[in-house]
Amino acid sequence: MPSEDTPRIIVERNGPYIVRGNVPLVEQSQEMSEFGEPLSWIRGEVLRDGGNYALCRCGKSKNKPFCDDTHEDVGFEGTEAADTGQIADRRKTFRSPKIFIKDDHSLCMHSGFCGTRLTDIWKMRADSNDSEVLAEIIAMIERCPSGTLTYTLGPDEEIMEPDLPKEVGVIPDGPIWITGGIPVERSDGQPLETRNRVTLCRCGASSQMPLCDGSHKDIGFSAP
Numbered sequence: 073m074p075s076e077d078t079p080r081i082i083v084e085r086n087g088p089y090i091v092r093g094n095v096p097l098v099e100q101s102q103e104m105s106e107f108g109e110p111l112s113w114i115r116g117e118v119l120r121d122g123g124n125y126a127l128c129r130c131g132k133s134k135n136k137p138f139c140d141d142t143h144e145d146v147g148f149e150g151t152e153a154a155d156t157g158q159i160a161d162r163r164k165t166f167r168s169p170k171i172f173i174k175d176d177h178s179l180c181m182h183s184g185f186c187g188t189r190l191t192d193i194w195k196m197r198a199d200s201n202d203s204e205v206l207a208e209i210i211a212m213i214e215r216c217p218s219g220t221l222t223y224t225l226g227p228d229e230e231i232m233e234p235d236l237p238k239e240v241g242v243i244p245d246g247p248i249w250i251t252g253g254i255p256v257e258r259s260d261g262q263p264l265e266t267r268n269r270v271t272l273c274r275c276g277a278s279s280q281m282p283l284c285d286g287s288h289k290d291i292g293f294s295a296p
């Protein structure tokens with residue numbers, strides 16, 4: 073059994089996320105271009121410095137991002153359908169001269185960092201011999217919050233991951249962003265694969281609970 077001090081997130085059945093182990097809770101917003109394209113992450117205010125806390129999963133709390141037990145009043149059903157298998161068994165590899173892009177599309181929540189109105193990393197990879205293009209592809213992959221996208225620099229090399237702190241981020245009008253490899257445990261005790269970047273649904277509408285699947289955009293979820 074992990075100790076109370078071990079950072080971890082436990083999904084309560086039809087209820088909130090319980091964050092244990094003194095994990096900071098911070099605001100994480102996106103810097104956008106004039107065309108509405110996400111460019112970078114802006115780490116904002118620290119909402120909790122640590123301790124244990126419960127975060128809303130149903131999307132209805134009046135005290136978001138914290139749980140206020142509204143899930144009980146609204147009869148929230150948060151069926152956990154996300155695959156608990158390994159990303160290595162799901163991702164596809166897109167080869168190019170200098171970079172091998174790995175894509176597990178089942179994790180995609182459409183944050184949009186992988187492209188602009190003019191291009192995207194799949195088109196750019198053909199020009200990855202150009203070091204500036206290569207650097208931009210890597211930066212775009214590393215901004216992907218869900219970890220859908222990763223990369224290697226050779227066919228047999230290790231997956232590269234950005235160095236991210238153990239933190240829980242709150243994205244306005246979007247999911248909870250877990251960074252730094254914090255274990256997430258389903259309500260039945262089964263662990264999800266522990267990954268460096270994970271996005272958890274907090275709008276209550278994902279069909280891949282507890283993971284965000286982008287449904288917050290479809291339902292117009294609005295939350296600070």
Ligand code: FES
Pocket residue numbers: 181246247248272273274275276277278283284285286287288289
């Ligand atoms: S926050 Fe619920 S689907 Fe993204």
